[in-house]
Amino acid sequence: MFMKRQLPIAIAATIGFLTLFGWFVDEPVIKSFVDDDATQWFDILASFAMFLGALNLLKMQSLKVIKRKKGWPYAALAIAGFAFSFTAGFILLGSYNVEISQYDDPAQVATVLASEINLDEKSTANILMAMPEGDPYLIETPYFTKVGADKVVEKINAAGGTANMRATEWGAHIATRGSLFNWMFRFIFTPLSATMFALLAFFVASASYRAFKIRNFEATLLLISGIIIMLGRVPIGGNISAWFILYIVVLALSAGVNTWFKNRVYTLVSVVGGVLIVTIAGFIMGWPVDQPAIFYLPVLQDWIYNNPNVAGARAIMIGIGLGIFATSIRYILGIEKSYIGE
Amino acid sequence: MKDKQFWSVAGIIFVLFMIYWFAGHPYFVAERAVMFWSVLVVGGVLIYSTRMAKRGEKITLRSIPGLKAVEEAVGRSTEMGKPVLYVPGIMDMDQVETVAGVVVLGHVAKMTARYETSLNVPVSRAIVMKAARESCRESYLLEGRPDLFHDDMVHYLTDDQFAYAAGVNGIMIREEPAACLYMGKFYAESLLLAETGNSIGAIQIAGTASPSQIPFFVTACDYTLIGEEFFAASAYLSQDPELIGGVKGQDYLKILFTSVLLLSVLFFSLNIFEQQRSSEWKDLKHKTNLNAEKAISEFWKNADPVSRYQAVNRSVLEPGAERILNKYKNLSYSDLSKRQKNSIAFTTGTLFWIQLPVDNRMELVNQTFTDNNQSLYDADEEFRQLEIVKEGKNNWNQMGEAERREYKLKFPGLSGVDLYAEIGKETITWEDHEVDWAINQRSIPVIKNILMVQ
Numbered sequence: 001m002f003m004k005r006q007l008p009i010a011i012a013a014t015i016g017f018l019t020l021f022g023w024f025v026d027e028p029v030i031k032s033f034v035d036d037d038a039t040q041w042f043d044i045l046a047s048f049a050m051f052l053g054a055l056n057l058l059k060m061q062s063l064k065v066i067k068r069k070k071g072w073p074y075a076a077l078a079i080a081g082f083a084f085s086f087t088a089g090f091i092l093l094g095s096y097n098v099e100i101s102q103y104d105d106p107a108q109v110a111t112v113l114a115s116e117i118n119l120d121e122k123s124t125a126n127i128l129m130a131m132p133e134g135d136p137y138l139i140e141t142p143y144f145t146k147v148g149a150d151k152v153v154e155k156i157n158a159a160g161g162t163a164n165m166r167a168t169e170w171g172a173h174i175a176t177r178g179s180l181f182n183w184m185f186r187f188i189f190t191p192l193s194a195t196m197f198a199l200l201a202f203f204v205a206s207a208s209y210r211a212f213k214i215r216n217f218e219a220t221l222l223l224i225s226g227i228i229i230m231l232g233r234v235p236i237g238g239n240i241s242a243w244f245i246l247y248i249v250v251l252a253l254s255a256g257v258n259t260w261f262k263n264r265v266y267t268l269v270s271v272v273g274g275v276l277i278v279t280i281a282g283f284i285m286g287w288p289v290d291q292p293a294i295f296y297l298p299v300l301q302d303w304i305y306n307n308p309n310v311a312g313a314r315a316i317m318i319g320i321g322l323g324i325f326a327t328s329i330r331y332i333l334g335i336e337k338s339y340i341g342e
Numbered sequence: 343m344k345d346k347q348f349w350s351v352a353g354i355i356f357v358l359f360m361i362y363w364f365a366g367h368p369y370f371v372a373e374r375a376v377m378f379w380s381v382l383v384v385g386g387v388l389i390y391s392t393r394m395a396k397r398g399e400k401i402t403l404r405s406i407p408g409l410k411a412v413e414e415a416v417g418r419s420t421e422m423g424k425p426v427l428y429v430p431g432i433m434d435m436d437q438v439e440t441v442a443g444v445v446v447l448g449h450v451a452k453m454t455a456r457y458e459t460s461l462n463v464p465v466s467r468a469i470v471m472k473a474a475r476e477s478c479r480e481s482y483l484l485e486g487r488p489d490l491f492h493d494d495m496v497h498y499l500t501d502d503q504f505a506y507a508a509g510v511n512g513i514m515i516r517e518e519p520a521a522c523l524y525m526g527k528f529y530a531e532s533l534l535l536a537e538t539g540n541s542i543g544a545i546q547i548a549g550t551a552s553p554s555q556i557p558f559f560v561t562a563c564d565y566t567l568i569g570e571e572f573f574a575a576s577a578y579l580s581q582d583p584e585l586i587g588g589v590k591g592q593d594y595l596k597i598l599f600t601s602v603l604l605l606s607v608l609f610f611s612l613n614i615f616e617q618q619r620s621s622e623w624k625d626l627k628h629k630t631n632l633n634a635e636k637a638i639s640e641f642w643k644n645a646d647p648v649s650r651y652q653a654v655n656r657s658v659l660e661p662g663a664e665r666i667l668n669k670y671k672n673l674s675y676s677d678l679s680k681r682q683k684n685s686i687a688f689t690t691g692t693l694f695w696i697q698l699p700v701d702n703r704m705e706l707v708n709q710t711f712t713d714n715n716q717s718l719y720d721a722d723e724e725f726r727q728l729e730i731v732k733e734g735k736n737n738w739n740q741m742g743e744a745e746r747r748e749y750k751l752k753f754p755g756l757s758g759v760d761l762y763a764e765i766g767k768e769t770i771t772w773e774d775h776e777v778d779w780a781i782n783q784r785s786i787p788v789i790k791n792i793l794m795v796q
Contacts, residue, residue, distance in 0.1 A: 024378045026371045028739065042436055046469060053468030053498035060497050071516055196504035200530060203537040211561040238657060289666055290655065293681060298657065313553055316569045318599060320551040322384075322592045323573030324438045329388050331441065335584050338445040338477060338576060 009334045016332030058082065085184065094180025095142040095168035096149035102162035103128055103137070109161040113139075116152055141178040142168060225304055232301025242295040243282050249295070250274030345393055352386060387598075388591040395587025403586060408547050408565035409578045415521035415545045416453040425460040426450065427519035429535060431526020431550070432466040432506055435473055439551050442573055443526030444473050446549070449579040450523060451481035455490055463496040464513060466506045471498045507531035511538045524548040524563070525572065528555045536562030549575060622710040626703075627695040637692040638683055639675050647671040653689040654682045708780035719779055729775045731759055734766030 015038070022034035057078075064075035088094055098116075103109040106128035107121070114124040116139055131137055143149040149165040156163035173179045212223040231237040254274060258267040290296045294303070330336035362370075395401055419426045428450055430443035447463065454461040461478070465471045474496045482491035499509040511534060514522065522539040524532070524546070532548075532555040539546045540562050548559035549567030559566045567575060570592060577585030642650065647667040648659055654670070678686075687693050695703070712719050738746065738761070753764045 020381070024371050024374050025369050026739065027369045031739075042434075046434055046467070049468035049472070050501070051468075053471060053501075056468075056471065056498040057500070060494060071512075074512070192508075193502070193504045196508055196534065197530065200533055203533045207533060207537060207558065207561045238655070286669075288669070298655070316553055316556070318596070319568075319570040320553065322595055322599075323551060323570035325384060326388055326588050326592050327438050327442055327573045329385055330585070330588055331438075333389070335392060335588070336445065336576065338448045338580075 088181040095173040095176045097142045097166045098139045099136045100163045101136040105160045112155045112159045144180045229301045232297035237297040241289045245295040246278045391591030392587040395583040408567045411565045419520035420457040420459045422520045424520035425462045427522045428463045429524045433527040434467040437527045439527040445576045446525045448477040448481045451478040455482045455485035455487040464499045507534045522546045533558040622707045630695040634692045634694045642675045653686045708777040711780040712776040730766035731762045733770045734762030
């Protein structure tokens, strides 16, 4: 019981106090613990915990395949993908380089090398001739298999050059460009991630469509400010005259007058009067595109973005900051124990 | 005021700290004293409110629709015979939001145990998987339904953000849960999850403290817990007096911070701080504005209409705007409005005094103060000695073991303040400390220190 209840709380409290007040302490050991060691301990723990997750994933997917549950082919694909990544990372090196240390006749060697580096023979020969004296030439893209690399070495040796195969070091093969693992990352994983990310564009459009429906005052406000910011941030917004926006404002206010007073005369007066005032003002000022500035879309969107938006965001951030502090204090003091299941 | 024990302990801590402070406060980073006291005050308020609630003080929480809807959502799932999907975010247990998400999961698990609804919790981190499992197991045990709990209820998908989103989306499409709860830390995948949940017709309740994701959840979900509502969820669902007291404490702190904000705005507006009333401030303001006017006038005289247009509008010339270039060609400098001059100042980089960031203005004022009182500055030996020791101490703290050994060999027999002084003498550059000297001379040290808080 002590191990499951009191010990976790004691550990959380001790480390929590140490990390919180360690920031105010000017002692090297504590400073290095707070700044470096604590986060490194967590990273190490999380890395080892990955095994638990991986085993759980395999177990879940395997049970699905074995019991032939709905969608089991996808589970089989997941297991195959896991196996492939595991193999590419831990079992197969997948990265063998070919280095040409000597090439007395570059043109002859180029006849073999050109197909390996996807260039014509003349350019390949020029590259070899331009290499500094004594410097070996390394074929940039490594080969996935030892056999493949050896074949190229044989061909180059037969063409009069001296080539040898060099295996990339274990560990470095993960990041080496062109290795099997790297190929899998660049040509399978990255496109799939990009595909999921690209879906966001469509989801944003559909979410915006739903959000901008005029149901109430807040939704209307969201719609109007959204339109202003979207238009104000693109070149066309700069071409829309402030006077055009003023006319729209006059019409919107007149709609409000009509809704409030429900009187045709009042509405007519507000529309005609508003349009007249704006027109006269426009003639007097010479119809500048960007004046009055508050109705010029780029200026208006800038104001909305830098003022009410920032104010709202900061208010939320203050609340979030307080919430985080209060929650953390509860965990450190042991008031909140739900995270250990109590 | 009613909790004598609390005030006694607070008093003891205060007295002990004062003794420690006046004894030279060894090992304490003095520059962070204000932050230290802020932490103590905030923590004290929270602890006080928690204790008051524990002693029976009646506290009413406003109703939070999102939290009231959690039980409705679970009930809906029970009626439809479909599972509840709970997503505790994509980050690990080192994030407070994830821990809060796991806590709320415990309460949701109690409901699903009570109503015998199946619960599906796909997680993105192995440690979260273990913590969430423990939380669910305990909840089912407390409800007297340990038979309904199984480990696979909480299962790991993947660490990768979009792979996780794809996995959860797949679960939603295949299993069609009636309720989707998103409680934790989210990033770009938030809208992917919420929109997919929307497409299957599930009731969705989200809670996160990630400000950039809140708008997406508000748009796509039926209920959203914004910021601190999410952290109050545990208090709200459990109705535990201690936790509710903490929520009240947060409200007290909000009142305190808002008051400080309003006071600060008032002080700055009324130029209460000495720097703003000083002659250096007024002189620099006048000089800076004069220089800016000269530079802008020169720019305007020599610029072509396109450059003028771009400087005034702070944008490139848009297609079709050529027709208005004549206006800029004929516009004289004296006809420019204040807004236009400010725009040009931004574009050309010669800012007016009001456009300079507050920190830059303070630095200029303080530098000028030192320049105007150079003789006093040169004669202030006490300040120099303190700065040398401070510089040496900072350098010592940043040194590695090898470098420290070198200095110890270089200055044998010296340690502590004496050693710091020798190191400081070697490395100090006085230009950086002239501003500090000016700040030290100001006659409102408390406010100065608050302004200088790090």
